[in-house]
Amino acid sequence: MAPGTVQLNIFAWNQKLTKYVKEGQPEKTMQLFQQMQQEEISPNEFTFVPVINACAGLGALEDGRLVHEQLIQSGCKFDVFVGNSLVDMYAKCGSIEDAWRVFNKMPCQDVVTWNAMILGQVKCGQGQKALELFREMEQEGRVFDKMPSRNVVTWTAILLGYVKCGQGQKALDLFQEMKQEGVHPNAFTFVAVLNACASLVALEDGRCAHEQIIQSGCESDVFVGSSLVDMYAKCGSMEDAWKVFNKMRSRDVVTWTAILGGCAMHGHGKDALQHFERMCEEGVEPNDVTFVCLLSACSHAGLVDEGMHCYTSMITDYMISAKLEHYTCMVDLLGRAGHLQEAENMIMAMPFEPHVAPWMALLGACRIHGNVEMGERVAKQILELDPENSAGYVLLSNIYAAAGNMHLSKNVEQQRKERGVKKHPGRTWIEVNNEVHTFVVDDQDHPQMIEIRAELQRLSGLMHDAGYVPDTNFVLHDVEEEEKLFHLCHHSEKLAIALGLINTPPGTPLRIRKNLRVCEDCHTSVKFISKVVGRAIMVRDVNRFHHFEDGICSCMGYW
């Protein structure tokens, strides 16, 4: 063999290994690596990088360790690229300890090494640890007066970390800090920012991000476009979601699914069905998530026959097998429409381990239709599967209360307390003048509390005159009747609405977000409030949007 031939060969092999990784075919990379070993081709450091990468892509920790061993035995140069691949691989495979071991062995770490560590921490939900690393990088940058030690990837990773653990506001604050440091956001960053806005129902921040997206030229990125559609839908503006959607030059299945999900959330069932047709006509193949959104849209609009048809079509025409989420949608669809027995049969026919989600959907339906007998049976199932499920107790208690059996209703609450199962505290958020405020029940802490109380008092009078009668069955605190009335006035959504009313000009629509479902009494109250103050009020609860206007809610009872 002529000198140089081997080098040329290894180059070709390495290129092929890299090509497979880039194409998203890590299995092929591994196969090719096997073949190289069979043909006794000695690898170099350029060989190991794509192979380690492939292990990361496959989440194959054991293979990764073996390759790491081989790397050491091969005597190849252990440079920063190889080290970074290893850190990334261990972090992605969930072994942070191994990632740290490699990190500490590396003679010098660069920004990529740090980023891989931060992302590893974010991935396993260790947001705090990720932030510590991020701040540490800031220190190092100053102490050594090197090149900026953090780049746009670092910032984006931290933004994602915040969004992931429900700290959207901190993500938005950090986004400002990032720009002040002169780091330019890119498509990845904007996706994280839009996600934060969506999670907060921060429409104004979302619009602001949209403007920056246009300025930066990321507008045509399909990830950014899909995130914009999702953000606008989740912030209550389907009008803007459609505007973005219609302007997009290329739309993939995720884009379509995002708009269908928006239709579902807003109760636009017919729109969802119509655009699902259009999606198929345009040759975009729906997937399982697309059908979750479509079925949920049918459910939230009470389109039973259409939903049944979609479900059958999914299985027979698209060969997509029903997952837990699809069953849950179908139980919800049938249950809401009053087909309780069919819904229960559906759960019984599920080919999976029992799960609370479809049972909860059925229990909700039992509450809507006042079926005490089935409700008891279903609640029992739920509490066997998940004894900590406070919503199971609350719904059953509501079912008894609605049936007029206050004794049993109180018993259930009593049982819940005895077993130490805590209710999830209800919380409401509202964006007023670009600032998000949060409230819990009976909140006294807001700086404008005096004005809020006065506003509630005023509303109470107006609502009374309009014919509103409080429904005390849905206040399940262990309190006397007069006190109940007091509590009803102070559910967190009412506090938030009062704040919104006193801080915005007459006629301004209000947008609020809840972490739970709206209670029956609040739902009725908000209808009255929308009428007596002449405001559109949008409430996003855990399931969907309620658009209240002139005494009517868009959900038409389907929630």
Add this chain to the structure above:
DNA sequence: CATTCATAAT
């Protein structure tokens, strides 16, 4: 000759 870190829908 080349290689490493990041993104959307339930």
